[in-house]
Amino acid sequence: MKTEKEPVKTAAKPKVAFFDFACCEGCQLQVANIGESLLDILGAVDVVEFREVMSEKYDKDYDVAIIEGSITDHHAEERLKKIRARSKVLIAYGACAAIGGVNGMKNSFDLDEIRQSVYGKDFKLFPSSPTRPIHQVVKVDYTINGCPIYPPELIEVLKHALRGLPYTVPDNPVCSECKLNENVCMYERGVSCLGPWTKAGCNSWCVNNGNICYGCRGEVTNPAKNANDVIGKYNLKPELVKNKFDMYNKCKEGDINVNRK
Amino acid sequence: MNYHILKKDELDGFIRKLATKMKVCAPVAKGHNNFAFEEVSSAAGIALDYIPTILPPKKYFMPPREKLLDFDISGDKPRDTASVDAEKLAIFGVHTCDLAGIQCLNMVFSEKPRDYNYILRKENIFIIGLECSRYCDGSATCALVGNHYPNGGYDLFFTELGDKFIIHVNTQKGEDLVEGMGLPKASSAYLESLDDVREEKRAVFQNEIGVDQKTLAGIVAARQESKVWQEIGSRCVSCGNCTNVCPTCYCFDMADTINLDMKTGFRTRTWDSCQFETFATVAGGENFRAERAGRQRHRINRKFSYPLDKFYRSFCTGCGRCTRTCMAKISLKDTLKALVAESRSVSHGTGQYSSSSLPLSGDESMVKG
Numbered sequence: 130m131k132t133e134k135e136p137v138k139t140a141a142k143p144k145v146a147f148f149d150f151a152c153c154e155g156c157q158l159q160v161a162n163i164g165e166s167l168l169d170i171l172g173a174v175d176v177v178e179f180r181e182v183m184s185e186k187y188d189k190d191y192d193v194a195i196i197e198g199s200i201t202d203h204h205a206e207e208r209l210k211k212i213r214a215r216s217k218v219l220i221a222y223g224a225c226a227a228i229g230g231v232n233g234m235k236n237s238f239d240l241d242e243i244r245q246s247v248y249g250k251d252f253k254l255f256p257s258s259p260t261r262p263i264h265q266v267v268k269v270d271y272t273i274n275g276c277p278i279y280p281p282e283l284i285e286v287l288k289h290a291l292r293g294l295p296y297t298v299p300d301n302p303v304c305s306e307c308k309l310n311e312n313v314c315m316y317e318r319g320v321s322c323l324g325p326w327t328k329a330g331c332n333s334w335c336v337n338n339g340n341i342c343y344g345c346r347g348e349v350t351n352p353a354k355n356a357n358d359v360i361g362k363y364n365l366k367p368e369l370v371k372n373k374f375d376m377y378n379k380c381k382e383g384d385i386n387v388n389r390k
Numbered sequence: 391m392n393y394h395i396l397k398k399d400e401l402d403g404f405i406r407k408l409a410t411k412m413k414v415c416a417p418v419a420k421g422h423n424n425f426a427f428e429e430v431s432s433a434a435g436i437a438l439d440y441i442p443t444i445l446p447p448k449k450y451f452m453p454p455r456e457k458l459l460d461f462d463i464s465g466d467k468p469r470d471t472a473s474v475d476a477e478k479l480a481i482f483g484v485h486t487c488d489l490a491g492i493q494c495l496n497m498v499f500s501e502k503p504r505d506y507n508y509i510l511r512k513e514n515i516f517i518i519g520l521e522c523s524r525y526c527d528g529s530a531t532c533a534l535v536g537n538h539y540p541n542g543g544y545d546l547f548f549t550e551l552g553d554k555f556i557i558h559v560n561t562q563k564g565e566d567l568v569e570g571m572g573l574p575k576a577s578s579a580y581l582e583s584l585d586d587v588r589e590e591k592r593a594v595f596q597n598e599i600g601v602d603q604k605t606l607a608g609i610v611a612a613r614q615e616s617k618v619w620q621e622i623g624s625r626c627v628s629c630g631n632c633t634n635v636c637p638t639c640y641c642f643d644m645a646d647t648i649n650l651d652m653k654t655g656f657r658t659r660t661w662d663s664c665q666f667e668t669f670a671t672v673a674g675g676e677n678f679r680a681e682r683a684g685r686q687r688h689r690i691n692r693k694f695s696y697p698l699d700k701f702y703r704s705f706c707t708g709c710g711r712c713t714r715t716c717m718a719k720i721s722l723k724d725t726l727k728a729l730v731a732e733s734r735s736v737s738h739g740t741g742q743y744s745s746s747s748l749p750l751s752g753d754e755s756m757v758k759g
Contacts, residue, residue: 169650288648301666304629308715309454309661311444313424316717325627325717351667353627358718 143192143291146178147222148212150198150205151232151260156223156278157181157197163280170284173291191216193290199225199232199380200261213267218290221262221269222283224276228347229380231276232260236379265383271296276345276377279331299329300350303342307333315341316363321370325359326352344377393576393584394557394568396548401555402433405482407571412478412516415450417443427481436483441526442709446488446637447481448495451511454634455660458507461646464653473656474507480516487532487709489519489543491637496543497701498640516563519547523587524594529710531723533595535603537708539588551583599726603694603704606726609733610695614687618728623683625718630663632712632720633689638697638705639663664688690725 147157158181160167177187194216200206213219224230235243236259244252263269273286289296299305303324307314310333315322323344324336335342353359356370396404408414409431417425417440425440427447445454461470484492499508519540522532532538540547545564548555556576559565599606633639643662648655662669665685670678679685697705706722713721 166650173650173652284650285647288650288652292648292652300668301663302627302629304627304631304717305634305663305666308445308629308631308634311426311449313420313422313444314715314717317422317424325629349628349667351628353718358625359627362717362719 142173142175144177144187144189145174145193145195146176146187146191146216147180147195147197148178149180150196150209150226150263151201152198152223152225152230154181154197156225156273156275159277159280159283163284166280166284170287174287189215193218193220193287195220195222196226196263197222199229200258200263200266201232201235202256202258204256206258206266209263209266218270219263219267220271220273220286220290221264222273223278224274224345224347224377226263227272227274228378229260229262229383230345230377233377233379234375235260236382237375259383260380261383262380265380272298274298274328274346275331275334276343279334281332282330298346301329302349302352303327303329303331303333303336303346305329306331307336307342310337312336316359319363321360321363321365321373323370323373326356326374344374348378348381392559392565392568393581394559394573395576395580396555396557396573398550398553398555401436404571405430405433405436408480408482408567412480414480414482416482420444430482438483438520440483442485442487442530442711442714444715445635446491446709446711447484447517448491448637448640450479450481450515451492451495452499452508452640452642452661455658456507458644458657458659460654460656462654470657472506474510476507476510476514478514478516480518482518483520483548484517484544485520485522485526485709486540487530487537487707488637489517489540490535490537490707491709492517493541493543494638494697494701494703494705494707495640498638516567517544517546519544521547521549521587523550523591527710527714529713529721529723530708531598531706531710531726532708534598534606534726535704535706535708538591538595549584549587551580551587554580556580556584598708598723599730601730604698606730607695607698607704609729610690613729613733616729616732618725618732619683619687621728622686622720622725623681625720626665626682626686627718628665628667628682628685629717630665631715631717633663633665634661635711635715636693637707637709637711638693641669664692686720694726 149157178185194212196209196219200209221227225232240257240259244255244257248255271286271290273283286296306329307324312333315324315336320341322341324333324342326348327342327344328346328349331346356367360367360370405414414430415427416430416436418428418430418435419437420426423441425437425443426445427443430436457473459470459472461468496512499505521540522538542560545561546568547558547560557568557573559568601609641662641664642659644657644659646655646657679688693706694704697703713723
């Protein structure tokens with residue numbers, strides 16, 4: 130696949146802009162949580178737009194556009210396409226942008242029904258469309274998964290983008306990192322966990338901290354087709370696992386018609 | 391070398407003294423019948439009665455993630471500095487299956503080109519074994535591979551005798567330690583008790599599969615087109631748990647990471663797994679083991695077949711970790727028994743299938759569906 134991953138010229142620092150669509154902006158907040166490395170990042174790039182921390186706007190082309198949030202109406206779609214047209218490199222940032230995330234739960238309901246429940250009797254005044262991750266709308270050069278994003282991965286992707294190199298999201302289950310961290314398996318604790326089907330790259334962040342994997346990074350390319358053996362061994366209900374999947378991964382259904390690299 | 395005696399109520403003093411000389415790691419309980427080797431400073435936290443830990447002691451010899459070198463590409467020629475962090479360490483309570491695992495890795499990493507990071511760590515690790523008098527659970531196959539008895543690979547080896555441990559001293563380092571602590575030598579009565587323990591074990595530990603290692607190697611080698619691979623492959627999650635917890639799996643992946651200055655960086659190696667979808671994928675996207683069945687077959691070959699030709703020993707240590715950790719209930723014992731049963735039915739002429747009727751590489755539907 131041809132991409133625009135030419136190295137960004139180093140004469141001037143690359144211009145980086147953050148944008149948000151339907152999301153909680155928590156992934157942008159993670160930038161502030163990076164700590165000391167943030168100074169190194171700011172030494173390497175010029176942040177020209179970032180609504181959460183600055184009021185300035187920028188009227189030229191962006192070297193790197195970092196997009197948080199998913200696309201849920203035609204206004205968002207048009208705005209995203211305009212940003213794409215002005216950006217050399219575009220990064221899908223966080224679960225909402227990368228896979229649709231929790232916004233995708235909307236797609237489990239009839240659109241008018243869900244509009245009515247949110248906007249009341251005048252719901253027809255508020256246009257809405259099924260939730261889409263941004264790669265279902267525009268071309269995406271890099272993806273940073275997670276809810277929220279895992280800060281070390283942001284730094285890695287940014288370095289790859291600045292050097293014009295492709296970044297490979299690990300295509301192994303979260304278990305592959307979880308086991309290296311020697312966690313007691315959540316299934317051994319009697320809890321169902323989406324680690325076996327979810328892309329690694331987060332260093333099993335949640336399980337390290339006593340939580341299950343909720344599947345926020347999306348499924349591996351070729352997930353195990355059935356969970357029956359796993360469910361059977363630990364005496365769990367199949368719908369429990371299915372419901373957990375739908376929390377973050379509902380928009381995957383939209384990928385069938387999208388040629389995603 | 392000699393045998394010495396340590397009273398069980400003196401174990402705490404032994405560990406405390408040892409901990410003044412070096413870091414001491416031992417099995418500790420993690421809940422839900424899981425155990426892990428962790429640093430201890432007394433005997434209080436040590437689980438003497440434990441089933442194999444989540445990760446084997448190999449994590450101290452080849453850490454899951456390890457920095458190999460720092461580099462600098464700012465000049466005309468790239469420069470690099472090798473990095474190894476090998477602290478003095480004692481591992482207490484290593485079962486005989488895990489001692490065998492370390493022996494296997496020693497052979498692998500001593501082959502030329504020798505792996506200096508591994509060897510430097512090994513030189514700094516003091517190993518104290520601990521005998522099992524009974525099975526840890528039904529997943530173990532230590533009698534199949536003869537690892538229910540100690541076969542060397544330690545500095546000291548502890549066996550429980552009532553309220554005491556009898557300690558076999560196997561190295562000069564071990565001798566220096568027990569002499570330094572003033573542990574008394576074992577009288578002949580204790581040696582007779584040790585013989586009794588070993589004799590009792592003979593009745594408890596029986597070959598779990600019913601065929602000897604050499605025969606099993608032949609059976610595995612001959613059953614490359616078995617339907618058993620398809621069966622376990624259809625259940626496999628490709629999570630890599632079975633190889634990550636294996637005491638003798640040593641495959642790793644290397645990666646260079648550049649720092650934000652875009653001039654300096656470092657190289658790391660991380661445990662890899664032949665069970666991962668990406669493991670045998672090469673440039674151009676070709677995958678030599680695209681199917682889970684083929685990957686599971688490879689794993690069994692790497693334990694029971696290939697190493698017998700190369701190293702003259704099984705690389706299965708019988709610890710049972712792969713069975714315990716598998717979320718999809720893939721059992722090593724059941725897999726081996728199924729291969730043996732299939733082999734018998736074929737050799738008796740009752741088997742109806744031939745290798746051509748079960749093409750392993752032809753069935754793409756399982757992977758791509």
